[in-house]
Structures are given as structure tokens and as C-alpha cells.
Amino acid sequence: MKKFGNFNIAALVIGFSFLYIPIILLILFSFNESRLVTVWGGFSTKWYGELMHNQGIKDAAWVTIKVAFISSTVATLLGTIAGIVMTRFGNFRGRTLFSGMIYAPMVMPEVIIGLSTLLMFVSLAIDRGVLTVTLAHITFSMCYVAVIIQSRMSSYDDSITEAALDLGCTPFRTFMLITFPIILPAIVSGWLLAFTLSLDDLVIASFTSGPGSTTLPIKIYSMVRLGVTPEINAVSTILVGLVTVGVVTASLIGKRQKQQLAQS
Amino acid sequence: MTETTTTEPWLDSNQKPYIQIVNATKKFGNFTAIDNLSLDIYKNEFFSLLGPSGCGKTTLLRMLAGFERFTEGRVLVDGEDISEIPPHLRPINMMFQSYALFPHLTVEKNIAFGLQQDKLPDNIINQRVEEMLELVELTDFAKRKPRQLSGGQSQRVALARSLAKQPKLLLLDEPLGALDKRLREQTQFELMDIQEKLEVTFVIVTHDQEEAMTVSSRIGVMDSGKLIQVATPTQIYEAPINREVADFIGDVNIFKGIYKGQDEKGTQLLSEDSKSIIYATQKVDVPVGNRIWFALRPEKLEISKKLPEVDCNILKGKIEDIGYGGSFSTYHVKLENGRQLTAIRANRERTAEHHLTWGDEVYLHWVPHSAVVLLS
Structure with missing residues (x-):
């Protein structure tokens, strides 16, 4: 392995500081004894305790987890189907258009997605609540799952499916016994990604949520408008922790799968 | 039925062909992959389909396995028309070029997979798996996953898996293509031994003319979706019917x-x-x-x-x-x-x-x- 030069080390430190100093500060001040956010008053975990007594934050957290869980599960189901279909049907007419349409929400401004889903719910006279946030989250996170599944399927040897059929397995059983277990890691990492995306979404949720369906990011945002408190730091730290766990797990699964593929 | 054992059943008009491909045509859009091809293959034959890449030999094999539908024509196995039967119901097994082992199952589970689909009792499955492992000399590797096997071992697992159901006909798509030369030559003889021992009809697709000459009872030389010559290796080599065959073989x-x-x-x-x-x-x-x-x-x-x-x-x-x-x-x-x-x-x-x-x-x-x- 090549040794790190001084320049490389400097570049690394500056780059990572730029990225992570704000978050590290936030985490640090969540353990601040003082009520003043920017003045260090000693180490304490009392703000985490305070959270437990804040009914508003607890409600928002519950809504967020509920929405994230349901939306990521449904998005994974739909995204998996889309990803498999896009690879399995090869080159049909209009394929580029279809795959482009699956990926489009990834680059679409969130404001637009939020606004358009809001308009749809209003025109369908659906009251804004947990349901609408969940539906909107399914819409935008499904494409991320589809991308993950499609990239997994592109390295999937179709003759494995054919071998199972050839050995007397029905097409449905072949999917359940062969295809599904093989692509399961990709499905899990797709689910984790969809879960974290839903967890930290503010823009789309703020368009589609109604009274009683305030998610944690919305709650934090509205609390900040009344001034930053150490409580906000604490709840944000928890959120950062959750998202980190989700993303790291997803990428570890992906890495392990790549190694297995390389070996086989 | 008393069968007179003859080494060259195709010369004997009393012998009934085991596999009959009748006027088979396969079109992909405007492209004709198989062009009105007819072929009789006899029981216990080791038949090779030989030809340059793109000649349609793999397509023909996939039509026999049921992965490609006949545009026209049909195929009979032991007198029964199987052209419309889906692959998972055909009495035919295939060994894939990529081996297509199930990566998440152990060697023995791979071999048992086909038998489990037939809902056979466990003791019969275990016994059959045991036999197959012995046949390909992989008894010690039963608990391994495919990624822990060498190329030659994977090839033998694939062979054992496709033979486990005792198919009437075994199709082999470039079975030795991924092995190095030495191992390939050794495996050719193993294949011949196994084929003789189990009395299964083999149809093998290859582009390697030496391999075809070594293992086959007869060779079908294909080009552009047609059979140019069907004959024994000696005839193909010593009496090719045209320049194309002469040039392709040796x-x-x-x-x-x-x-x-x-x-x-x-x-x-x-x-x-x-x-x-x-x-x-x-x-x-x-x-x-x-x-x-x-x-x-x-x-x-x-x-x-x-x-x-x-x-x-x-x-x-x-x-x-x-x-x-x-x-x-x-x-x-x-x-x-x-x-x-x-x-x-x-x-x-x-x-x-x-x-x-x-x-x-x-x-x-x-x-x-x-x-x-x-x-x-």
C-alpha cells in the first residue's frame, strides 16, 4: 500500500472537517449541561431525559417511524418488481423511456414532487395525514429501490433461473426458492435506504402532512423557528444515529454481496 | 423388448430413433436461427452439435430443453411430442455452459434440488445424492458452497445435478468450455465413461472440433441454422461432404x-x-x-x-x-x-x-x- 503523503493527509482532514464539523458540533452540544446552545457548560445527558417528557417530540417520532416503516416496505415491494421486470424483459420498445421514468423522481426537485402529490391529494379530496405522507414517501423512495435491484439483477445469471426450471421447478417456486434468496441482500439494502430516506425527509412531508401527522424533521424545523434548544440537538443526534446505522448496514450488505459475487 | 445392441443404430432401418426433430424452424424476428432442420438421434448416443458461433447450435439445444419455442416443427422423445411442454415438465435435463449452480445452496442441496421438485421421499433423495457425489468423486465436498469450488469441481457438480433426475436425454452446452486444456481432455474421457455407465442419451453443443471428435458417436456439423453433415467422427474427418465441413473439421x-x-x-x-x-x-x-x-x-x-x-x-x-x-x-x-x-x-x-x-x-x-x- 502506498504511504499517505502530507498533501493527501491535509486534503483528507480539510475535506472531512468541512463535511463533519457541523454535525460533530451538533452532537457535542446535545450533551451540553447549559441551556445556552453555544456555551459549553459541562457534560450532561439531561436533554435526552427531557425528550422523554416532551409529548410533541414523542408523537412526531412515532409518526416518523410508522411512516418510514410502511413506506419503505411498500416501496421495496414495488421497486423490486420494477427492477426485476426492467432487467428480465430485455430490450423492448420504449425501454429507455420506461427506465428513465423510473429514475426520474431521483433527480426531480423534491419541491415539485411534494407540490404535485399535494395537488393530487387535494383534487382527490383525501385529507392530509399519515396516509398521504406515507403514499408520497412510497412514490419517491421506490425509484431508489428499483435502481438497487436493477443493478443486482444485471449481474444475475439468467441460466440459474433456467436451471431451476429445467430441474422441474415451477416458475413461481423458482422465484421463491432461487431468485429471491439470491437477491435478498439487495432487497434488504434497498429497504434500509428507503427507510432512511423517509426518516429524514422534510420537504415532501411538509407538503403532504396534516394535523396529527407531524414527522420528526417537521417538528425539529418548527421548533428551530422558536430558537435552537439543546433538546433539538439531542433529538437530531438520535436521528443522525439512526440514519447512520441504516446507511452503514446497507453499504456493508452491498459490499459483502460484491465479494461473494467476485468469488463465485 | 429385446434390443439388439448395435454400435451404429443409424445404419439399421429397424431401429427407432429416440429423439426426432422434425422440420424445426426458429425465427427471432426476421432472423432465422434454425432453418427447417430435421434430425434423428438414437438411444444411448453421444451426439455432438458442432459449428462456428452463431450457427444456431445453442438455439437448437435450448429448443430441446424448452427455453425457446418452435416457430415451426416439433420434437418427439420416445415417440411423444414434447414441443408444447414447458421446460419444467420435460423429461430432459440440461447442463449449462456457466454451470448455473445455485450459489446459496451447498453442493448436496444443488444436486438434490431436482429430486426435491419431484417430491421424492427424503431417504431416496439422500441415497441418490450420495450416488451422484460418488459418481463425480465429490463426496468430500458435499457441504461446500459453489463459490468454494474450483472450475473443474463446479463442472462436476453441474453434471451430477443434471444427471440426478435420471433424464431420458441430457443436453450439455459447451460443458468443458471453461476448463483448461489438460483438465478438458481428462474430463472428456470421464464424460464418456459416465455416459456409458448410466446409459443416458447425450446431446452436446461444442465449437471445439477435437472435443467433438473425441467424445461423439456422431457429429452434426451446423452452419446458418442448417445441418450440413451428420456422420461419425471418422466419416466427417475422412469424407467431408463439402469444403465447408472439410475446412471446419481440422x-x-x-x-x-x-x-x-x-x-x-x-x-x-x-x-x-x-x-x-x-x-x-x-x-x-x-x-x-x-x-x-x-x-x-x-x-x-x-x-x-x-x-x-x-x-x-x-x-x-x-x-x-x-x-x-x-x-x-x-x-x-x-x-x-x-x-x-x-x-x-x-x-x-x-x-x-x-x-x-x-x-x-x-x-x-x-x-x-x-x-x-x-x-x-
């Missing part, structure tokens, strides 16, 4: 010329290369003056510095190139008109007594019996 020297009739020495060809008459024993039935070809295998072309004491089929040339192959040497000899011929000579003497070297003036000679007359 090296060959082709002499182009005009048919000048027959005399006591055989068929006369006025060669374009030597501008002289050359002979082949085989008789032809075409008008004098027609264009015909002689095909001559390099090992049947004798090469010497001395003028051979014969009265015909002598060509003079100069050695351009020598390929030393250990047991034999390949000589490229340039004729006076610039045409290059290939001759192979076994290196019987270890010393340089009969030494031939670059630039030597040599005579090439063959007995009329060695040449094959081709009409197309």
Missing part, C-alpha cells in the same frame, strides 16, 4: 481445378496451382469440365527432399515455416505459384537425419487414395 489443403475424367489411376483434376493433372481414387459422377475440389489432410501429405519414386501427385515447393509440436512438426510449403500448403510429419527420429529446415526445396506427395473429391 486443417485441410484444398486443390481447386477442372475435372478431366477418369483413368486407371483415378479421378483426374487439372490443378490451378500446379497446372498439372493430379489424382484421387474416389470416383465422381459429374460432366468433364466441371469445377471440382480435392481435399487433403496435412498428415496425408508426405514431405521429402528426395524425389519420391512414384508416377503421380508430386508437387515441388520450398519450406516457408516450421511449427515444432513435439510429437510432430507442421511444415508450411510454398508452391511455385505462391500457394501455401500444410504438411504434418511425425517426428519419429530424434536425431537430425531427416532434417528439414527453412528454405529447403522439397517434394510433396500423396497416394491417390488419401485425397477426398468434393463437388461443392
Whole structure:
């Protein structure tokens, strides 16, 4: 392995500081004894305790987890189907258009997605609540799952499916016994990604949520408008922790799968 | 039923073919992959489909397995039309070129997979898996996952898995293509042994003509979706029906010329290369003056510095190139008109007594019996 030069080390430190100093500060001040956010008053975990007594934050957290869980599960189901279909049907007419349409929400401004889903719910006279946030989250996170599944399927040897059929397995059983277990890691990492995306979404949720369906990011945002408190730091730290766990797990699964593929 | 065991059932009109492909056509859009092809394969045959890539041999195999539908025509196994039966209900198994082992299952679970689909009782499945593992000598590897196997071991697992259900017909798509040369040659003989032991009909697809010659009872040479010649390896090599087959199977020297009739020495060809008459024993039935070809295998072309004491089929040339192959040497000899011929000579003497070297003036000679007359 090549040794790190001084320049490389400097570049690394500056780059990572730029990225992570704000978050590290936030985490640090969540353990601040003082009520003043920017003045260090000693180490304490009392703000985490305070959270437990804040009914508003607890409600928002519950809504967020509920929405994230349901939306990521449904998005994974739909995204998996889309990803498999896009690879399995090869080159049909209009394929580029279809795959482009699956990926489009990834680059679409969130404001637009939020606004358009809001308009749809209003025109369908659906009251804004947990349901609408969940539906909107399914819409935008499904494409991320589809991308993950499609990239997994592109390295999937179709003759494995054919071998199972050839050995007397029905097409449905072949999917359940062969295809599904093989692509399961990709499905899990797709689910984790969809879960974290839903967890930290503010823009789309703020368009589609109604009274009683305030998610944690919305709650934090509205609390900040009344001034930053150490409580906000604490709840944000928890959120950062959750998202980190989700993303790291997803990428570890992906890495392990790549190694297995390389070996086989 | 008392079956008379004959080694060449295709010559016996009393024998019923086991696999009958009848007027099979497969089109992909405008492209015709298989063009009105008919073929009979007999029980316990080791049949090879041989051809260049894109000739349709794999498509034909996939049609037999049921992965491609017939555009026209049908296939019968043991008299039963299976053209419309989906792959998972056919009494046929296939060994895939990529082996297609299930990566998440152990070796024994891979082999057991087909048997489990038939809902056989566990003790029978275990026994059969045991037998198969013994057959391919992988008993010690039963608990391994496919990624922990070498190429040769994976190949044997794939073979065991496809044989476990005791299919009527086993299809093998380039079964040895991924192995190195040494292992491939060894595995060819193993395949033949297994095929004999289990009495399964094998149809193998390959582009390797040496492999086809070694293992097959008969070879079907394919090109552009058609069978050009179906015959035993010896016939294909010694009596190809046209230049295409002659050229595809092994090296060959082709002499182009005009048919000048027959005399006591055989068929006369006025060669374009030597501008002289050359002979082949085989008789032809075409008008004098027609264009015909002689095909001559390099090992049947004798090469010497001395003028051979014969009265015909002598060509003079100069050695351009020598390929030393250990047991034999390949000589490229340039004729006076610039045409290059290939001759192979076994290196019987270890010393340089009969030494031939670059630039030597040599005579090439063959007995009329060695040449094959081709009409197309």
C-alpha cells in the first residue's frame, strides 16, 4: 500500500472537517449541561431525559417511524418488481423511456414532487395525514429501490433461473426458492435506504402532512423557528444515529454481496 | 423388448430413433436461427452439435430443453411430442455452459434440488445424492458452497445435478468450455465413461472440433441454422461432404481445378496451382469440365527432399515455416505459384537425419487414395 503523503493527509482532514464539523458540533452540544446552545457548560445527558417528557417530540417520532416503516416496505415491494421486470424483459420498445421514468423522481426537485402529490391529494379530496405522507414517501423512495435491484439483477445469471426450471421447478417456486434468496441482500439494502430516506425527509412531508401527522424533521424545523434548544440537538443526534446505522448496514450488505459475487 | 445392441443404430432401418426433430424452424424476428432442420438421434448416443458461433447450435439445444419455442416443427422423445411442454415438465435435463449452480445452496442441496421438485421421499433423495457425489468423486465436498469450488469441481457438480433426475436425454452446452486444456481432455474421457455407465442419451453443443471428435458417436456439423453433415467422427474427418465441413473439421489443403475424367489411376483434376493433372481414387459422377475440389489432410501429405519414386501427385515447393509440436512438426510449403500448403510429419527420429529446415526445396506427395473429391 502506498504511504499517505502530507498533501493527501491535509486534503483528507480539510475535506472531512468541512463535511463533519457541523454535525460533530451538533452532537457535542446535545450533551451540553447549559441551556445556552453555544456555551459549553459541562457534560450532561439531561436533554435526552427531557425528550422523554416532551409529548410533541414523542408523537412526531412515532409518526416518523410508522411512516418510514410502511413506506419503505411498500416501496421495496414495488421497486423490486420494477427492477426485476426492467432487467428480465430485455430490450423492448420504449425501454429507455420506461427506465428513465423510473429514475426520474431521483433527480426531480423534491419541491415539485411534494407540490404535485399535494395537488393530487387535494383534487382527490383525501385529507392530509399519515396516509398521504406515507403514499408520497412510497412514490419517491421506490425509484431508489428499483435502481438497487436493477443493478443486482444485471449481474444475475439468467441460466440459474433456467436451471431451476429445467430441474422441474415451477416458475413461481423458482422465484421463491432461487431468485429471491439470491437477491435478498439487495432487497434488504434497498429497504434500509428507503427507510432512511423517509426518516429524514422534510420537504415532501411538509407538503403532504396534516394535523396529527407531524414527522420528526417537521417538528425539529418548527421548533428551530422558536430558537435552537439543546433538546433539538439531542433529538437530531438520535436521528443522525439512526440514519447512520441504516446507511452503514446497507453499504456493508452491498459490499459483502460484491465479494461473494467476485468469488463465485 | 429385446434390443439388439448395435454400435451404429443409424445404419439399421429397424431401429427407432429416440429423439426426432422434425422440420424445426426458429425465427427471432426476421432472423432465422434454425432453418427447417430435421434430425434423428438414437438411444444411448453421444451426439455432438458442432459449428462456428452463431450457427444456431445453442438455439437448437435450448429448443430441446424448452427455453425457446418452435416457430415451426416439433420434437418427439420416445415417440411423444414434447414441443408444447414447458421446460419444467420435460423429461430432459440440461447442463449449462456457466454451470448455473445455485450459489446459496451447498453442493448436496444443488444436486438434490431436482429430486426435491419431484417430491421424492427424503431417504431416496439422500441415497441418490450420495450416488451422484460418488459418481463425480465429490463426496468430500458435499457441504461446500459453489463459490468454494474450483472450475473443474463446479463442472462436476453441474453434471451430477443434471444427471440426478435420471433424464431420458441430457443436453450439455459447451460443458468443458471453461476448463483448461489438460483438465478438458481428462474430463472428456470421464464424460464418456459416465455416459456409458448410466446409459443416458447425450446431446452436446461444442465449437471445439477435437472435443467433438473425441467424445461423439456422431457429429452434426451446423452452419446458418442448417445441418450440413451428420456422420461419425471418422466419416466427417475422412469424407467431408463439402469444403465447408472439410475446412471446419481440422486443417485441410484444398486443390481447386477442372475435372478431366477418369483413368486407371483415378479421378483426374487439372490443378490451378500446379497446372498439372493430379489424382484421387474416389470416383465422381459429374460432366468433364466441371469445377471440382480435392481435399487433403496435412498428415496425408508426405514431405521429402528426395524425389519420391512414384508416377503421380508430386508437387515441388520450398519450406516457408516450421511449427515444432513435439510429437510432430507442421511444415508450411510454398508452391511455385505462391500457394501455401500444410504438411504434418511425425517426428519419429530424434536425431537430425531427416532434417528439414527453412528454405529447403522439397517434394510433396500423396497416394491417390488419401485425397477426398468434393463437388461443392
